[in-house]
Amino acid sequence: MAGPPPKPWPTGLTEQLEPLVRRVLAPNPSPYTYTGTQTYIVGSEDRVAVIDPGPDDPSHLDALARAIGDAQIAAIMCTHTHRDHSPAAAPLAERTGAPIVGCAPLVLDDSGPRADASFDRGYSPDRVLLDGEGMTGPGWTLTAVHTPGHTSNHLCFALEESGALFTGDHVMGWSTSVIVPPDGDMSAYMASLDRLYGRADRVYYPAHGAQIDNPRQLVRGMIGHRRQRENQIIRLLAEYGPASAADFVPRMYKGLDPRLSGAAEMSVTAHLVDLERRGMVTRSEDIWTGQ
Known part of the structure; x- marks a missing residue:
């Protein structure tokens, strides 16, 4: 941001x-x-x-x-x-x-x-x-x-x-x-x-x-950014193992304003829920695991 x-x-x-x-x-x-x-x-x-x-x-x-x-x-x-x-x-x-x-x-x-x-x-x-x-x-x-x-x-x-x-x-x-x-x-x-x-x-x-x-150029970049985020989540799960959504924030958002940490955690959660629907991660309570 x-x-x-x-x-x-x-x-x-x-x-x-x-x-x-x-x-x-x-x-x-x-x-x-x-x-x-x-x-x-x-x-x-x-x-x-x-x-x-x-x-x-x-x-x-x-x-x-x-x-x-x-x-x-x-x-x-x-x-x-x-x-x-x-x-x-x-x-x-x-x-x-x-x-x-x-x-x-x-x-x-x-x-x-x-x-x-x-x-x-x-x-x-x-x-x-x-x-x-x-x-x-x-x-x-x-x-x-x-x-x-x-x-x-x-x-x-x-x-x-x-x-x-x-x-x-x-x-x-x-x-x-x-x-x-x-x-x-x-x-x-x-x-x-x-x-x-x-x-x-x-x-x-x-x-x-x-x-x-430049609307279409920006939207194309936004789509790419979101795909990079989900690939990052999958990669981090493979590297570090099961994690909560909060665990991803310091690894994914370097130099983040602390006031925005809650928003970042919610965005990570939204990605995880989407990946779960697609069968790419699983959840046990608040802990997420890669497939």
């Missing part, structure tokens, strides 16, 4: 990225969110969609109101329901009367520790978009692209008129996505990467980090 760029960051400011796309950075930087969550406003002066409204922070909601101006909000669209992405949807809908549209709500039975941001259990959409469904406005069309993996309910949104893809946390401009079982699923994540690699998007706008101007 790369370190953040030097300050000042454009927190609360409206950045025009292309004719139909503006961006507002939320004030929630952290080791997991980089400089913060980036909310995108898509559309014309008259009617817009708001993608990933971000945390329920009054200053961010005020910044969004300034950026939106007098435009009508056709939809508040969430890529997934981590608490750095969707909680502002409800207060923004209350302020504006706009519907909440996008990913499905997610309710987990598991209450174990999580390395990534907690889930927004209060998220309640007015409409759930299925793969290929979308929203339209004057001169713009946003289409949902189902990309499970980071979370089971993750969506990307394709802006058909410009070739832009809003990638949420599935592909980010500063780091690979954290996959946290049981809801995060490495097999689904890899399949979603393969799906994006088969598309012809011009640019990615992620929820964290810089825009991505």
